[in-house]
Amino acid sequence: MMINSTDVVAVLPFISVALGSVGLLIADLLIPAERRHVTAWLAAALLLTAAVIALSLLGSPTFEAFGGMVISDPTAFFLDTLICTIGLVTILLTLRYNQVRGILRGEFYILLALSISGMTLVTHANNLLILLLGIELLSIPLYVLCGIARPRLESEESALKYFLTGAFASGFLVYGIALTYGASGTLSLQTAPAAPNVSGDPLLLIGIGLILVGLGFKVAAVPFHLWAPDTYEGAPTTVTAFMATATKVAGFAALLRVLHGGLPGMESTWQPLVAIIAAATMIVGNLAALAQQNLKRMLAYSSIAHAGYALVGVAAHDTTSVVFYLTGYAFTTLAAFAVITAIGSSEGEEMQFLEAYSGLGRQKPLLGAVLAIAMFSLIGIPPTVGFIGKYFVFQAAVAKGLVWLAVLGVLTSAMAAYYYLRVVMVAFIREGSAAAPLPTPSAPRNLAAAISVAAVFVLGVVPALLLSMIGNGMLSTTP
Amino acid sequence: MPTPNVINGIPLWWYLLVASGLFAIGLYGVLARKNAIAMLMGVELMLNSVNLNLLAFWRYLNPTSAAGMAFAAFVFVVAAAEAAVGLALIISVYRTLHSIDPEKLDQLKL
Amino acid sequence: MQLASSKLRWFLAMADFVPVFILVLLSTGLALLVLLISVLFGPRRRAQNATKLMPYESGMRPIGVAQRRLPVRFYLIAVLFILFDIEVVFFYPWAAAFRALGWYGFANMLIFAALLLVGYVWLWRKGALEWESVDKS
Numbered sequence: 001m002m003i004n005s006t007d008v009v010a011v012l013p014f015i016s017v018a019l020g021s022v023g024l025l026i027a028d029l030l031i032p033a034e035r036r037h038v039t040a041w042l043a044a045a046l047l048l049t050a051a052v053i054a055l056s057l058l059g060s061p062t063f064e065a066f067g068g069m070v071i072s073d074p075t076a077f078f079l080d081t082l083i084c085t086i087g088l089v090t091i092l093l094t095l096r097y098n099q100v101r102g103i104l105r106g107e108f109y110i111l112l113a114l115s116i117s118g119m120t121l122v123t124h125a126n127n128l129l130i131l132l133l134g135i136e137l138l139s140i141p142l143y144v145l146c147g148i149a150r151p152r153l154e155s156e157e158s159a160l161k162y163f164l165t166g167a168f169a170s171g172f173l174v175y176g177i178a179l180t181y182g183a184s185g186t187l188s189l190q191t192a193p194a195a196p197n198v199s200g201d202p203l204l205l206i207g208i209g210l211i212l213v214g215l216g217f218k219v220a221a222v223p224f225h226l227w228a229p230d231t232y233e234g235a236p237t238t239v240t241a242f243m244a245t246a247t248k249v250a251g252f253a254a255l256l257r258v259l260h261g262g263l264p265g266m267e268s269t270w271q272p273l274v275a276i277i278a279a280a281t282m283i284v285g286n287l288a289a290l291a292q293q294n295l296k297r298m299l300a301y302s303s304i305a306h307a308g309y310a311l312v313g314v315a316a317h318d319t320t321s322v323v324f325y326l327t328g329y330a331f332t333t334l335a336a337f338a339v340i341t342a343i344g345s346s347e348g349e350e351m352q353f354l355e356a357y358s359g360l361g362r363q364k365p366l367l368g369a370v371l372a373i374a375m376f377s378l379i380g381i382p383p384t385v386g387f388i389g390k391y392f393v394f395q396a397a398v399a400k401g402l403v404w405l406a407v408l409g410v411l412t413s414a415m416a417a418y419y420y421l422r423v424v425m426v427a428f429i430r431e432g433s434a435a436a437p438l439p440t441p442s443a444p445r446n447l448a449a450a451i452s453v454a455a456v457f458v459l460g461v462v463p464a465l466l467l468s469m470i471g472n473g474m475l476s477t478t479p
Numbered sequence: 480m481p482t483p484n485v486i487n488g489i490p491l492w493w494y495l496l497v498a499s500g501l502f503a504i505g506l507y508g509v510l511a512r513k514n515a516i517a518m519l520m521g522v523e524l525m526l527n528s529v530n531l532n533l534l535a536f537w538r539y540l541n542p543t544s545a546a547g548m549a550f551a552a553f554v555f556v557v558a559a560a561e562a563a564v565g566l567a568l569i570i571s572v573y574r575t576l577h578s579i580d581p582e583k584l585d586q587l588k589l
Numbered sequence: 590m591q592l593a594s595s596k597l598r599w600f601l602a603m604a605d606f607v608p609v610f611i612l613v614l615l616s617t618g619l620a621l622l623v624l625l626i627s628v629l630f631g632p633r634r635r636a637q638n639a640t641k642l643m644p645y646e647s648g649m650r651p652i653g654v655a656q657r658r659l660p661v662r663f664y665l666i667a668v669l670f671i672l673f674d675i676e677v678v679f680f681y682p683w684a685a686a687f688r689a690l691g692w693y694g695f696a697n698m699l700i701f702a703a704l705l706l707v708g709y710v711w712l713w714r715k716g717a718l719e720w721e722s723v724d725k726s
Contacts, residue, residue, distance in 0.1 A: 128550075129546070129549065129550050129553060132550075132553065132554075132557065133553060133557075136557045136560065136561075140560055140561065140564050143564050143565075143568065144564060144567075144568075147568055147571060150571050150575065151571075151574070151575045153575050153576065153584075156568070156571055156572045156575055156576075156584075157572070157584040159568050159571075160515060160568050160569065160572050160581060160584065161581065161584070163561075163564065163565050163568055164509070164515065164518055164519075164522075164565075164581065167519070167522040167561050167565060168509055168522055168525075170526075170557070170561070171502075171505065171506075171509075171522055171525035171526055171529070174525075174526060174529045174554055174557075175502060175525070175528075175529045175532070177529075177550070178529045178532040178533045178536065178550075179532070181533065181536055181537075181546070181547060181550070182495075182532065182536040182540065185536075185540045185541040186541070186544075186546065187546050187547075187550060
C-alpha cells in the first residue's frame with residue numbers, strides 16, 4: 001500500500017509539472033505585476049525540465065504502479081515529452097502576443113502548466129478514475145484560458161461555449177464510466193472486460209459507447225465537433241494553438257489508453273464505430289474548411305479533419321502510427337499558428353481573415369515560407385512530416401483490411417489541398433494590400449517557428465528517429 | 480460475480496431507472512434551456528445522477544472494494560470545480576453582455 | 590416456500606417504511622386541519638391598511654424589492670466557499686480508515702491540506718477575500 005520509488009518514477013513527469021505549477025502559484029505572488037514575463041520563463045523552465053525527465057524515461061520497460069492505477073510504457077513517456085514540448089513552444093509564442101494584448105498574466109502560465117499536468121496524467125491512465133481526473137484537470141484550466149482576454153466578448157463567448165460543451169461531454173464520459181463499472185464491477189481498464197460473461201453485456205457496450213462520445217467531444221470528432229470552430233476562433237491565438245495541438249494529443253492519448261491500452265479482446269466491438277466516426281470526421285472537417293475565409297476558423301476545421309486521419313490509425317489499432325501522426329500534426333499546426341500570432345497590429349487587433357495575408361510572402365519572405373511549409377505539411381506533400389504521417393495511418397488501415405477508409409483518406413486529402421493551397425496563393429501570388437501593419441519581431445516567437453519547421457522537416461526525412469522513441473505502442477499487461 | 484439483485488426489498492434496477500431518469504432530465508435541461516445557469520444546473524444533475532448509479536452499483540455488485548464510492552467522491556469534486564469555473568465565466572459574460580443567453584453570443588458565427 | 594419467503598422479506602422491508610407513511614399522513618392531516626380552522630374561525634374582515642398588506646418578514650420592516658441585484662462579490666465568496674467546502678469530501682474516507690492508515694495516511698492528508706493551503710494563500714494575497722477593495726492583480 002505504501003508508495004515506493006517505482007510508483008513515483010511511473011508518473012514523474014506528472015508529479016514534476018503538478019508540483020511545479022503549485023510552485024509557480026507561490027512564485028507568482030512574489031513577482032511584481034510589471035515583471036510577469038518572469039513567470040512565463042519560470043513556466044518554460046518547468047516544462048523543459050519535465051520534457052527532459054520524460055525523455056530520459058523513454059527507455060524504461062512497461063510497468064504498472066500505484067496498485068495498477070497508472071501504467072508506464074515508452075509511448076506514455078513519449079506523449080509526455082511531446083505535450084511538454086508543445087507547452088514550451090506555446091510559451092515562446094505567448095511572450096510577445098500576450099504582452100501586446102495585455103494578457104501577459106501570471107495566471108495564464110499557471111493555468112497552462114496545470115492543464116499540462118492533467119495531460120501528463122491522461123497519458124498514464126490505467127484506471128477510469130485516473131482517466132476522468134486527468135481529463136478534468138486538463139479541461140478546467142483550459143476553459144479559463146479561453147476566456148482570459150476578457151472583457152473581449154469573443155474570448156468570453158469562446159470560453160462559455162467551450163465550457164458548456166466540455167461539461168456536457170464530461171457528463172457523458174462519467175455516465176459511460178459508471179455503466180462500465182456496473183457491467184464489470186471494476187474501474188481498471190485492464191480487467192474490465194476480462195470478467196466472465198461481461199464482454200457481450202449490453203451495459204458494457206453502452207458504457208464504452210458513452211465514453212467514446214465523451215472523448216469524441218474532447219478531440220472534436222464529428223458529430224461532436226460543433227464547439228471547435230467558435231472556441232478556436234474566439235480564444236486568444238496562443239490558447240488556440242495550444243488547444244489545437246496539446247489538447248488534441250491528450251484527447252487521443254485518452255482514446256488510445258481506453259481502446260488500445262485497455263479493454264483487451266474488444267477490438268471487434270469498437271472498430272466499426274471508430275471507423276465510421278473517422279470517415280465522418282474526415283469528410284465533414286474538410287468540406288467545412290473549404291468555405292472558410294477566416295484563417296483561424298479554417299485551422300479549426302482543419303484540426304477536425306486531422307482528428308479524422310488520426311482516428312483512422314485508432315480504428316486500425318496501430319498506436320505507433322497514431323502517435324507519429326499526432327506529433328507531425330502538432331508541430332505543423334504550431335508553425336501555422338506562429339505566423340498568425342505574428343500578424344496583427346500592435347493595438348492587439350488580429351488579422352484573421354485571409355485577405356490580410358495577401359503579399360505576405362513578398363513583404364516578409366521568412367514568415368511566408370513558414371506559412372507555406374505548414375500548409376504543405378498539412379496537405380501531406382513530401383518531404384514534410386505530414387506526408388509520412390498520412391502514409392503510416394493509411395498503411396495501417398490497409399493492413400487491417402480497412403481499405404475503404406484509406407481510400408477515403410486519400411480522397412479527402414486531395415480535396416484539402418484546395419483550401420491549404422489557397423492560403424499559399426494569397427500569401428505569395430496576390431499583390432500585397434499592406435493592410436496588416438506587422439508588429440516588431442519577437443525572438444522567442446521566431447525560435448518557436450524555427451523549432452516547429454525544423455521538426456516538420458527532420459521528422460519528414462528521418463521518421464525512424466521518432467518511431468524508435470515511440471516504441472511498440474501500448475501493450476495490454478494482460479494477454 | 481455473485482450479485483444480489485435485491486437488497487432490503489429494493490432491486491438494483493429501481494436505482495438505475497431513477498438515475499437514468501435524472502440524467503435524462505439534466506440532458507433536457509442542457510439542450511432546451513436558454514439560460515447558461517440553467518444549462519449548468521442540467522450538467523450538475525447529469526453528474527449527480529451518475530453518482531446515484533455509481534453508488535448503487537458499488538453497493539449491489541462490489542461492496543468489498545471502495546472503488547465505486549471513491550469514484551463518486553471524485554465526481555463530487557469535479558462537479559464542484561466545474562460549477563465554480565462555470566459560474567465565474569457566466570458572471571464575466573454577464574458583465575460584458577448583460578445577458579446569459581448563449582444564443583445572444585453570436586460574435587463568432589459565419 | 591421460496592416464493593413465500595421472498596414475499597415475506599418484501600413485507601418486512603416495507604415494514605421499515607411504516608413510520609414514514611404515518612409521518613406523511615399526520616403532517617398532511619395537520620396542515621389541512623390548521624387551514625380548516627382558520628377558514629372556520631378566522632375573522633373575515635378584509636383589511637385594507639398598508640401594514641396588513643405588507644409581506645411578513647418576522648417583524649422586520651421589508652426594504653427594497655426582492656429581485657434586487659446582489660453584489661458580484663457575493664458570488665465570488667460563494668464560489669470559493671463551494672470549492673473549499675467540497676474538498677472536505679476527501680477527508681471522510683481518511684476518517685473512516687484513520688486507524689488502518691496510521692501515520693502514512695496522516696502524512697498524505699497533510700500534503701493534501703498543504704496544497705489546499707497554497708490555493709487559499711494565493712486567493713488571499715490576490716485580494717479575492719477582501720469585501721470592499723478592488724482587484725490587486
